[in-house]
Structure formats: C-alpha cells, structure tokens
Amino acid sequence: MSTATAPTTLAEAVSSPAAPAAAGRVARLLRVRPLVAVLAAFAVAALWEAYKLLGPEQGWSLGETRLLPRTTAMAMPHTWDVAARLLEPVSGATGAEALWVAVLRAGASSAGIALTGWAIGVAVGAVLAVTMQRLRVVESAVLPLVVLSQTVPLIALAPLVRSWGSRLELGAVTWQPWMSVAVIASYLAFFPVAVGMLRGLQSPDTIHVELMRAYGAGWWTTLVALRLPAAVPHLLPALRLAAANAVVGTVVAEVATGLPGGLGRMILEFANFAASDPPKPWAPILGAVALGLLAAGLVALLGRALHRYRRTEVAS
C-alpha cells in the first residue's frame, strides 16, 4: 500500500512549479517556526486592537443578549497597556515587587504543582494502560469507565477536595492543601496517557508479536522489547495533552480550592481590579498561557530525547 502510493506522492511533492524568487523567500521565512509564532502573536494583538478601534463601545447586543463584547478601556485594555503594566509594581504599597515578578513567583508555584499532578497522572495512566493491555477483562471493564470519567466534570469536585484536605491525616504526613490540587490535576492528566499508551501498546503488528513468541519471549520481555518502544509515537502526543491538562487542572483547582500562592488564585484576586486597573487581570492570565506553553515545550524536549523511537509519529 505504501509502496504503491510512494511514486504518486513523490511526484506530487516535487512537481509543484518552482515559485518565483520573492514568494520563495516568503515561503522559506514562513518555515522558521519562532518567527511565525511571533508573527502570529502580533496578528492576534492586531485583531484585538482592530476590534477595539472599530467595535461598538457597548458591544453589540441582540435584544437582551450581548453577542459582541464591549470595547471600553475597562473591558478591553490596549495590548501595550497590558505589557507596560507588567513592569509596574503590583500595588501602590511601598516596596511592592514588579507585577511580572509576582506573576513569575505564582507561576513557579503552579508549575511545581502541575508537574506533580502530571507525574502522578502519567504513572497512573501508564499502569492502567499496561494492565488493560495484559488483561482483556480489565480493558473491557475499565476502558469505558476511563472514557466516561472525562465526560464527567469531576473537576466539579474541586470545592469538596478542599474540605477533605483540611481533615485528612495519613499517619505522619499531614495532607497539604497543594496535594489536593495536584490530585485534581492528575485526574485530568491520566486520561490521555491511559488511552494513548494503551493504543500504543496494542500497535505492534501481529507478525511482530508472533516473532517474539517464536523466540520464546515472555510477556515482560515482549513488553520491554516490543510494546513499549512501539508505544512511544502514541505516547508523546498523549504526554503533551496530559501536560496541558495538568496545567488547566492546577489553575482551576487552585481557584476552586482557594489555594493561595498560585496563578489560579491570582487570576481570581486580580479579577477584582477589572474596573480600577483593567490591565492587571491580564497579567496572571498571560502567566497561565506561558505556563501551558512551557509545559508543552518540556514535553517536546522529552520527545527529542526519545527521537529514535519516533519513526512514525501519530497525530494526537
């Protein structure tokens, strides 16, 4: 099948007429990813400013329902005001640190929790996947519930976890509130890993499995020598998704459990300044964006380390 289509795709790949020099230069520039990312960020900012300039002051409403947002300085601050605000102190209090430093501090706190949640989620997901691969009964019983678990907004439980946290004691270890947040984050993170890794473990062809059997390899050897390497291409997108989910889970759980110190709580607190200091609420949001990108970037680095197993990447 692939050999049959190869000439066709080769022919298509190279048969496009040579672009004129100028267009070729643009096309080459568009392949430089960091440059494109910066361009894209500017494009989004330009859209924001364009709507702010052209959009109606009070938004656009159909009857009682406001369909387009307001464009007042309070609702939509200028992008450059937001950028400038980052450099100013957090509050009017003397000796207050710069806003970006505060955001960085909160981001570091959230990042640590998200990393913990991600690690727990990956471990749980991996164990589930291996168990499901090993035992069909477990797969048929657990997999539907795993899928259901994500249609269920169990993140809604976050407010409850706070109360458990304050009352739970496990021997010598006192349950810390941040642990509740990490647990919620891991709940969102385990799902893509369980599903993606199971698919990866099941991906080797029958011919390879039979080859292992012909060599008298046991289940463990087959797992290590065949199934785990084969799972890598499926696992990497799953890990990326899990990282993104862990960040979302952390921020939301911080809000819901009221855990101080992180970005989630900061988003909620700074929302109160929407009227008096409109650019301020944007600072922790930008911090959350940066955290999400950082998480995805770290997983990409991990993928680079595993690159020899990535001959065929599978789209997430």
Add this chain to the structure above:
Amino acid sequence: MTRSPVAGAARQVLPPVVLLAALLGAWHGAVVLGDVPPFVLPGPAAIGDQVVTYREAISSAALVTGRNAALGLLVGSVLGVLLAVVAAAVHLLDVLAEPVVAALAVVPIVALAPVLYAMYGAGSEQARVVVAALAVFVPVYVTTLRGLRQVRPVHRDLMAALAASRVQVARTVTIPTAVPFVFTGLRMASSLAVISAIVAEYFGGPRSGIGSFITTAAAGSNYAQAWAYVLGGIAVGLTFYAVTATAEHLATRRAGP
C-alpha cells in the same frame, strides 16, 4: 459470526456496568461500615436522597449549564469548521493559525473567564458561552483541518483524471472525507464544552448553573447536596457525549478505505 448481536452488546456493556456497580457498592459499604462522617464522604444513599429533594433546582441548574455548553459547542464548532476550511485553502492563514491554535490547546482557557466577565458584563451568561466556545474551537479546528487533508492520493488522481471542477472535487471527495473527522472533533469537544461551562462558573458571574451551586453547597458544608449537583453535571456531560458520539458513529459508518 456465531455470536448474536445481543450477546456481543452484552459482552461490551456488562463488564463496565458490573465494575461501576461494584464501585458504588464498595463506596456504600465503606461509608456505612467504616462510619465515615458525611463531611468526609457522603454515601451514595445520602446523595441519592439529596438528588430527589433538590431535583427541580438541580435540573434547572443543569438546563442553564447545558444551554451555555450547547451554545458554546455550536458557536465554537461553526467557527472551527469555517476557519479550518479557510485555512485549508489559504496557506498564510494556516501558517499563522498553527502556533495560535497550538497555544490555545495547551492554555487553560477557563482562566479567561474573569476578563470575559468584564468584557460581557458580570451579570450575563455570555462569558461562559465564550469560554465553552473557545474550548470547543481547538479540537474542532484541528480535526477538521486534518480531515480536509486526508484525501487519498488515488482519489485526488481520480478526480484529476475525471477533469472534475473544484466544486465537484469538494462535493464528491474532500467533504465526505472530512466529515467523519469533524464529528470526531465534535465528540471530543462535547465534554470540554460542559466542563468549561461548569468551571467558568467558579470564576464568578450569576449564580445560576451547576458550577455555582456546587461551590455554594460546598461552602455551606452541604456535601451531599454538592455531590447531588455534581451528579447533575455528570448527567449533562453524559448527554452531550452520547449525542455527539451517536452522531460520530452515524457519520463514520462508511469512512475508511
């Protein structure tokens, strides 16, 4: 071929149902036998009791949240499909949109809720719809764009050999190939829409949906009641998933080589 469809369905449905029942039984047993205080973990019986007591409040809250999620799903998926179609045709937009969408995919969109409340007014539900729509947009855009690129080389050759016009190619090959992908994106987006709509309620806005009642009940230490609202949210999520999964099943019946 020997087993009947009924037996096949039973084999599929039975294990998870048995496991779920066992989990509920263990939960109930632990609460009753372990004498767990309700503020730690209310038993299934107590929660069921609360569901019955507050069924009207729960269902009206579920309707509000469900409406927000449905509107978000509609707006987000329409935008996602439209933009994917444009991106498939206009290379520059595709290139510029890629990093934005990649960023949206890893960013906590619900974090935008507070500023959206500022933009739309704190008393309206619109901010929640927008949060759900943004969350939906990402998977729908990504899967649709992927679907639009899935046309097999042999089908493209065939269309060229038959001298088909652009419209004919779109109608006979490109769209039928992409549609199953759109529905897969919708299915993935459906639970995101519900979760985002609920979580957006944690960040403020009117006290009307499932999310806001969960926080209120939890703040008042009415844990069984909070769980009852959680069940309401679960029902909304499952409904959305079931509807979109059915649609996906219908759309993908004939897909594949």
Add this chain to the structure above:
Amino acid sequence: MSTVQEHPTPAAHPRGATAVEIVGAGRVFGGRSAPVVALEDVDLTVAAGEFVSLIGPSGCGKSTLLRLVADLDQPTSGTVRVFGGSARDARLARDYGIAFQQAGLLPWRTVRANVELPLALAGTGRASRRERADELLAMVGLTEFAEHHPDQLSGGMQQRVAIARALADSPSLLLMDEPFGALDEMTREHLQAQLLRICAETRAAVVFVTHSIPEAVFLSDRVVVMSPRPGRIRQVVDVTLDRSGAATPGSGPHDDAGDDLRTDAAFVAAVAAVRTALHGGGTGPRGVDLR
C-alpha cells in the same frame, strides 16, 4: 461467470488513428541539487484500438509514463499527445478512462454510485447514468452487488468495480496502472480474460502497466520493455496471438479459452522473448514477476 455481451460500444476515433504519441519525453524529479531522472528520451506511439503493455522492474518509470499520458504529471522534456491534442486537453475532454493499482473507490458511495461517478461529474442525466452503470456492472458480473458499499466487497470485486468505472464514459483510451497487481492468480487470470473481451467489444486503445510477463504477453499487441535508472524503453516486443478464442466469454467458470491460449506455443515463445529483453544480457532484473 458473466456471459453478458450485449454492449459493444464502438469507440469513435474522431481525431485520427493515433491514440497516444510520445516524442522524446523525459521526467526529472527533484531540484537542481539532487535530480532523479525517472524517464529519459521515451518515444512511443499507440494506435487506436491497440493494446500496449509497459513492463519493467520497479523504478523503470512505467507508472510515471502512464501518469504523463493521463496528464496527472507533466514531462520535463519532450511532448505527449493524446488523440492529436495535448494530454491536458484529452484529460479535460475526458477522453480516457483510468484504473489504478488500488481500486480507489469512494467508500461512502454504493458500488453503482461509484460506477456512475464519471458520468455524474460529466453531467449525464440520472436515468441514463443508472442504465449505463447497470450495463457495466453486468459486464463485470457484479449486478447483485450494485447496492453494496465497497467495504463489503473483496479486493478482486473492488478492482472490477474500478474497471467498470473506467469504462463508464465509453472512453476510446484506457489507462491501467497495475490494476491486477494486488490480486491472487486465479482472480487475475479471470479478469485478464474479461478485459480482453471488453477491449474487443469496445475497441478502445489500452496502455497497461504491469510487472508480470505472462500478463503482458497474454493481453498485448505490443509489449514495451523498459529499463531503470534512468527509465528508458529497452525494446518493443510484438505479440501475435490468435485471441479470437480468449476474447469471447469462456464457456465455463474457468475461462477455458484463456487457458488454451496460455499454453499455446506462440504464447510461450513471446514470454521467452520478453524475458530475454528484460534480462538484457545482464543479471535478472529485480521486481519482475518471471512466472
């Protein structure tokens, strides 16, 4: 199997007796830095109604040559003319029917709707479309599968649907790129006999890519033997067989007439001639089915 024969659609050759005329055609892939010469200096003429096979080892450019004729790809040098006009005009005028190595059926359409596709795209009315599709399905023996979907058919049946689709517009030129490549020997011989019969009925010219020597000899008036790196025509072998028996439907399910032909002395001699041409004095070519 099928004994339907009521539809000889005599192909008109309004623009002269030459179906395909290739002069000095070359195709180079890749940029200036790493060019790959797929075809070099190919001259070939296919007369109207003639059956010509292209044979050679993998990478000899036979599929590329077919794609040039179909205007799915353009030569980097030389010219390709179809029915006296450019290959592009022939494609836009829907002058040829084409079958690929993969059946390439649209999975969401029924078998009948797949066969109707070329007619639907050409704007033929619903009734005549359906009538033509039913004729063709009868011809390839798939009448009872008209309402099935491709995923319910075996590979051989799918390939027959694809051939019916290629014939839908009654083209006076058929382009076939290893259409039987993925099929088992039995199905393959059966379809070869059917193809011969169809060609006798429709009098269409055929350019047929294959890497099976017996298949090429069995079907063709001329076998074009190609060599790789760069793709060139090494030799053209004329085949003169009396196909009057094979071109009529076999009396039994096994196409006895075809079997007779395959054991004929002239057939064996032509197979030997093509094999010698392929070997070209050197070591045996790879990727060629020498059965």
